[in-house]
Amino acid sequence: MHIVVCIKQVPDSAQIRVHPVSNTIMRQGVPAIVNPYDLFALEEALRLKDRYGGRVTVLCMGPSQADAALRKALSFGADEAILLSDRAFAGSDTLATSYALAAAIQRIHVDMPVDLVFAGKQTIDGDTAQVGPGIAKRLNLQLLTYVSKIDALDLDRKEIVIHRRAEGGVQVLKTRLPCLVTVLEGINEMRFATMDDMFRAARHPLEVWDKVAAGIEDLSKIGLKGSPTVVAKVFAPHPKARKAERIEVHGDAPKDLVATLLTKLFTHHPQLEREIAARLA
Amino acid sequence: MTEVPTKRPATGRRKVELDPRLAAYKGVWVFIEHERGTTHPVSWELLGEARKLADQLGAEVGAVVLGEPGNAIREACHETFRYGADICYLIEDPVLASYRNEPYTVGLTHLVDKFKPEILLLGATTLGRDLGGSIATTLATGLTADCTELTIDPENRSLAATRPTFGGSLLCTIQTLNYRPQMATVRPRVMHMPERGSPRSGRLIEETLGVIEESIITKVLEYIPDEQQDQAQLAYADIIVSGGRGLKRPENFQLIWDLAKVLGAEVGATRPLIQAGWVSADRQVGQTGKTVRPKLYIAAGISGAIQHRVGMESSDVIIAINEDPNAQIFDFATYGIVGNAMQILPALTDAFRIYGATARRAG
Numbered sequence: 182m183h184i185v186v187c188i189k190q191v192p193d194s195a196q197i198r199v200h201p202v203s204n205t206i207m208r209q210g211v212p213a214i215v216n217p218y219d220l221f222a223l224e225e226a227l228r229l230k231d232r233y234g235g236r237v238t239v240l241c242m243g244p245s246q247a248d249a250a251l252r253k254a255l256s257f258g259a260d261e262a263i264l265l266s267d268r269a270f271a272g273s274d275t276l277a278t279s280y281a282l283a284a285a286i287q288r289i290h291v292d293m294p295v296d297l298v299f300a301g302k303q304t305i306d307g308d309t310a311q312v313g314p315g316i317a318k319r320l321n322l323q324l325l326t327y328v329s330k331i332d333a334l335d336l337d338r339k340e341i342v343i344h345r346r347a348e349g350g351v352q353v354l355k356t357r358l359p360c361l362v363t364v365l366e367g368i369n370e371m372r373f374a375t376m377d378d379m380f381r382a383a384r385h386p387l388e389v390w391d392k393v394a395a396g397i398e399d400l401s402k403i404g405l406k407g408s409p410t411v412v413a414k415v416f417a418p419h420p421k422a423r424k425a426e427r428i429e430v431h432g433d434a435p436k437d438l439v440a441t442l443l444t445k446l447f448t449h450h451p452q453l454e455r456e457i458a459a460r461l462a
Numbered sequence: 463m464t465e466v467p468t469k470r471p472a473t474g475r476r477k478v479e480l481d482p483r484l485a486a487y488k489g490v491w492v493f494i495e496h497e498r499g500t501t502h503p504v505s506w507e508l509l510g511e512a513r514k515l516a517d518q519l520g521a522e523v524g525a526v527v528l529g530e531p532g533n534a535i536r537e538a539c540h541e542t543f544r545y546g547a548d549i550c551y552l553i554e555d556p557v558l559a560s561y562r563n564e565p566y567t568v569g570l571t572h573l574v575d576k577f578k579p580e581i582l583l584l585g586a587t588t589l590g591r592d593l594g595g596s597i598a599t600t601l602a603t604g605l606t607a608d609c610t611e612l613t614i615d616p617e618n619r620s621l622a623a624t625r626p627t628f629g630g631s632l633l634c635t636i637q638t639l640n641y642r643p644q645m646a647t648v649r650p651r652v653m654h655m656p657e658r659g660s661p662r663s664g665r666l667i668e669e670t671l672g673v674i675e676e677s678i679i680t681k682v683l684e685y686i687p688d689e690q691q692d693q694a695q696l697a698y699a700d701i702i703v704s705g706g707r708g709l710k711r712p713e714n715f716q717l718i719w720d721l722a723k724v725l726g727a728e729v730g731a732t733r734p735l736i737q738a739g740w741v742s743a744d745r746q747v748g749q750t751g752k753t754v755r756p757k758l759y760i761a762a763g764i765s766g767a768i769q770h771r772v773g774m775e776s777s778d779v780i781i782a783i784n785e786d787p788n789a790q791i792f793d794f795a796t797y798g799i800v801g802n803a804m805q806i807l808p809a810l811t812d813a814f815r816i817y818g819a820t821a822r823r824a825g
């Protein structure tokens with residue numbers, strides 16, 4: 182069994198702040214991390230490897246410093262790591278990104294047939310969830326997104342059964358391998374990497390593929406040229422100017438604070454009071 | 463993802479002469495999400511937006527309905543006219559009964575290729591994002607995800623789609639200038655629910671799918687509805703009680719459940735709590751979780767950072783409880799209590815319980 186896991190190195194968007202004067206992103210000091218959703222995908226692949234044997238190859242498209250993300254993946258137990266990196270990829274939107282990654286996976290497949298492609302449901306910087314579906318389409322793989330559970334895997338019959346989150350319920354889907362799976366957070370709990378694993382990962386040779394090594398011939402499909410979407414402008418959100426009315430009482434006893442709050446709430450929002458009264462009845 | 467430049471836009475605003483092939487694309491379409499006999503409300507929200515965009519363009523609104531044959535789907539078509547569609551494109555086929563990527567992609571691609579809309583909108587649900595990503599790649603066109611605002615750029619008549627980026631820290635406006643259709647997904651509850659107009663007539667165009675079950679590789683073995691499991695129904699909840707890191711320990715989250723129970727409310731949480739495993743992911747409110755517009759949102763121990771804020775700031779009334787008097791949440795909440803959530807929450811629960819008892823006695 183051979184699983185390719187697509188990962189991305191991203192800035193930790195929870196720590197991103199916007200400079201109050203220049204309205205630009207303050208990147209200094211914001212750590213680069215492996216996209217958290219991709220870690221769930223990696224762990225899921227490693228669990229399948231534990232169970233069925235085989236290999237896990239991690240693929241990452243990014244600048245040279247993205248090698249740190251690949252080393253992290255190796256330390257958890259991935260067997261091979263490939264960094265897809267080329268100046269020509271700069272400015273790629275999701276269409277151009279899926280083109281490059283699909284080409285690389287195709288090349289990987291030639292060397293060692295790929296049974297499954299895993300990815301996280303989306304990235305925390307782009308938040309589009311579009312690259313996984315794009316890769317599946319380009320490689321003609323069945324697409325299974327928002328997977329919350331891998332129910333069964335039959336490598337001989339080349340079949341997989343999964344649970345997929347839908348609105349209002351869960352679909353239980355069966356499909357044929359090879360296919361592409363994007364996983365939901367919480368599908369598993371990440372294992373720990375030992376110090377030995379981390380040392381081994383640091384010494385592991387990383388493959389770096391440029392566009393030629395990835396077998397990309399049509400340069401009009403990558404980078405800015407291959408990106409139908411363009412960013413017209415970037416700006417800081419305009420916060421609504423509505424400061425909260427502070428509930429303060431002498432003594433600050435919770436009971437009194439709450440009583441004052443409810444009085445104000447019901448006085449100024451009679452419809453809300455009726456709504457709440459109906460629920461409490 | 464689109465590289466977000468931090469200093470200047472990657473391209474200036476340019477007047478673009480639309481390629482004549484692309485100028486043939488007309489109309490603003492909405493993919494109507496219809497499954498198991500019901501239509502997801504985001505479909506109506508999008509029809510409302512489509513109407514506004516189409517009016518600016520002098521174009522028609524098209525609703526696309528795919529699903530299994532029956533009364534329910536025909537009803538859905540009539541509903542699209544009530545919500546503003548001029549044309550309803552219908553493909554009904556038994557293989558479309560439950561969403562699967564393959565037949566839906568074939569159906570929607572066929573309609574787009576034949577009727578050529580300039581704009582195609584889908585709800586950013588698991589279905590819409592799955593389908594949208596496939597369609598955009600099949601058609602080799604631009605797709606902008608999770609848009610919070612859609613307008614028409616008067617200079618070039620193209621769609622300007624604004625969306626949060628970097629988890630909500632910044633907004634960016636994205637355009638698809640030289641490709642059609644221009645695609646966008648929008649989350650439920652981000653746009654207003656339009657008025658459901660009186661019944662009106664529209665044009666119904668029916669097409670066939672041309673795909674047989676035997677050729678479809680993915681099979682649906684079962685559908686397990688959420689009522690059978692403990693799942694949140696946050697998006698359309700009227701009252702939500704939500705907790706953040708200020709609650710300090712997982713045991714304290716029980717206070718949120720207690721208050722929610724008394725109010726018959728849904729329970730939400732911020733991303734860090736989901737990542738720490740305090741509650742299930744379907745309860746996340748925020749930029750990468752759910753957008754909610756309840757009548758009342760109670761936020762306990764939540765700082766109000768932008769990533770959470772964008773998911774709930776459209777709530778009618780927001781009550782914020784936080785120990786930190788400088789917490790950002792006090793900048794946009796309706797009422798604020800500076801205090802210890804672990805004391806305020808139980809006091810609120812008691813107060814509502816007593817109020818409820820009083821209200822019942824008063825009859």
